[in-house]
Amino acid sequence: MQNLDGFPSTLIDEGLKEEYTESDKHNWTKEELNNYDYLMREQDERGKVELAEKEQNKKGLEKGIEKKKSKLRKRGNEK
Numbered sequence: 001m002q003n004l005d006g007f008p009s010t011l012i013d014e015g016l017k018e019e020y021t022e023s024d025k026h027n028w029t030k031e032e033l034n035n036y037d038y039l040m041r042e043q044d045e046r047g048k049v050e051l052a053e054k055e056q057n058k059k060g061l062e063k064g065i066e067k068k069k070s071k072l073r074k075r076g077n078e079k
Contacts, residue, residue, distance in 0.1 A: 025033060 025036070028036065
């Protein structure tokens, strides 16, 4: 069986990339596996922060829109 150092750059199927990475882990040293796990935890944390920021931005925009609508309604009632 041929040992591949990586998958072809033209490979677009994320499922295949994930499967290759999973199967390749069996050949990794303990240090390589620990490094991989560390990087995955770091990526997970970055993803959590990014999602929280997006949700906060969305809430802020929605709140701003509601505030603007409320002001417009008040102005409309004053006339």
